Amino acid sequence: MNKITEYLQEKVMPKANKISNERHLAALRDAMVLTIPFIIIGSIFLILASFPIPAYTEFLNQHQGIKDALLFPFNATFNIVALVATFGLGYRLAESYSVDPLASGCIALASYFLVTPRFSTTIDEVMVTGIDTNYFTSQGLFVGLLIAIVSTEVYRVVIQKNLTIKMPDGVPPTVAKSFTAVIPGFLVVLVVWAIRLLVENLTSFDSIHSVVRVMLEKPLTHLGTSLGGTIIVFLVINLLWCIGLHGSIIANSVMLPIWLQLTSANAASLASGEPVKNIVSAEFRYLIFVGGSGATLGLVIAMAFFAKSKQLKQLGRLSIGPGIFGINEPVLFGFPIVFNPIMWIPFLIMPIVTVLITYLSMQTGLVAKPIGVLPPGTTPPLISGYLMTGSLSGSVLQLLILVLSFAIYFPFFKLADMQKVKEELVASENLE
Template identity: 25%
Template sequence: MEQQFTHPLEKKLIDLNLRIQKIFLYRVLQKTVLTIFPFALIGSFSKTIQLVFLGKNGLFSNWTDFLSDNLFYQIDDIFSAISTMTLGWISVIAAFSAAKYTAKHLKRDDQLAGLTASLSLLIVAYTYSRKTPMSFHSAVLGIRGLLFAILLGVFIGYLFKWTSHKATEPDSFAMSTNMLKRTEISIRPILITIIISVIVSDLVNVTFYSNLPQTIITAVSSTNPSTQPFLSLLRTFGLGLYSIIMSFLGWSGPYSTGVNLTDTSSALNLDYALNHHTAWGAPDLFNSSTLYHTFATYGGQGATLALIIAILWVSRDHDFINVSRWSLIPSIFNVNSALMSGIPVFFNVIFFIPFVLAPIVNMILATIALQFHLMPPAVYSVPVGTPGPLVAFLGTNGSWQALVFTVFSLFISTLIYIPFVKIAEQVKLQDDISIDQGGADDEK
């Protein structure tokens, strides 16, 4: 397979990646993201059903109108429980996995380290509320807390190293039977972790700090929208770029939550279109919904539907193909968490470039097309879960120009992703993180 990488740049990128993959922290990040895949997969299916069929503004929510209220709410409850306890809980799983992997690598009691890390994250996210006795700041436990949870897990793994003995030889795994012995070895790091976590969670207003970047940027994004086309273009690109990078880290930017209800510029456009019965000539061509939500989010943040197509098109790697097939359905409806953790895309230096590049290129192309009036801007609001490639078509009330442009830009995005899929494949061939078990034999 070596012969296909004749391009020196590709070779260079592969070598660089292989070197980055040797960094322990990076390995833990990638390994952990892979571990949460099954839960992200189930969660993303459940979330898709919630958004598309059960949500108030969902694409097919009129299909469920025939259900009686009781039955509807019962079904709604079931899916909300599944989504909340998988996707909404994913960081607890990640903390466990990261600590377990780290502790195993450092030859400490990995199971207890994992459990301690999960516990620690829950303590940090605990709300001291007198009304509801057991509740948590949900923001820290979902995808948004992923990076923090993994770093926490690694820290706790190291804490086990610093404050407890080496766990006895692997072959005496009778250790698992001798709970008292294990307690004796690991009680100190567990206790330290709990104490630190309690102090942190009591002193630090977790919700405030976890929302702080969002609060600031939202304030920036919603105050004094400029009426100058160039400035509003700059602003849409800036905030779009910020949102994409944040999504790559599992966080969210001002555009991540979907179309802004109170966005005045979109309201103006809609107002115009309703009065003139056409989207052509709407006053604000370059706002978040005409550029970002319409052309930068095929399949979710980072235009990951293009990644799926790229993989299905050129990849020979069975894991990649399988993950893409499994996450195809949720991705069509813009839920990409399964794909993000299964490939993995989260924190993956290979995919960082196309993840940012593909949406930005789409937005640039769309800006040109809009500027030269090759298509009308998407001004009508589309239902939640409308497949990415259809947003422009439906948002312009069925403009064929917009649909043709979408197909074209999706193709461009796919081409952007293809070389990186090949690089990722090659890297995986030489150093597969997914089969890495942790422990001494990795350190060759």
């Protein structure tokens, strides 16, 4: 373990640091960190609204108003991460260029609304127009980050060319700053507006969101449920998470209909007394996602109980509750794993390892195959393993994945932990 850590520190870390300190990646990382409080708060209310105890779930189903009320804070925090990150990236990137970050963040957010499609519907014979709020969630995150980079780059070029309105010396600085942003902001809106019109009128796509969705989803449609295809699907899910895009949502939009058919087939076989046949089905993802995409619960345990850095220890303690219920956005964006090249290594190793172990152990009969039971995604590991396979072997499999997760993430966690400790020591010395 020490040799691995030393190798990573001497060979890999310098290159990874050089990449991660690049201006745009650093701004992306800071934008992701800005979303952490919203994600943690939202995670708490999501658990409260979907706690996997039958009696509690039945109570909420009978009192839909209570469940809806529990989801109000979730929608107001967790489900606006695309907006928060778009503003944050515009702010931080402009800050790195020493131009007005507040104006840049606001212009980036306005630009995102500009490219996000509207919908129209009729309610009581009245035409209502609005924006699909799904684009405010992580579903729109990647487009928001792209637009923030484009808008901020245009904004700072115009500012640096001095194409701004100059106010007299007697005008208050705040008022002068607002007028300084008029011409750059106008030009940003023109550029982003032109991009939208070009996409919608000169291509077969109806929005920039559709371009991203189709380009990412199309390769997944050619993948089946074989061992090789399954590894690729879950590797793609984690690759998308690496760049801040909700890989599960994108993969599910293509693969879930296929997976659900296989789940139904397994359930029908079980009901007729026949052996189940399908290994990869809708349940498979929950079996291998111990703690969320990338099986990050092992990393969370390492942070909570073995971190010397105050920041990582606190993040681990905050993340362990959501992680048990399969919600790992706090660690994905807080550690972070998103836009963090050094952590991409274990994060991309995990789906390969977990798919191989799960698939082969079921194929050889060591672990029972899924029986067509699909519990809520927030069901804790071990319990979910038992429910989905109808056997304790499912729980044992998830326990093995948890142990492997801890072992694979640990050397990379130690490397980050040592780095954080050094940063905290420097910060405390500066305060003195």
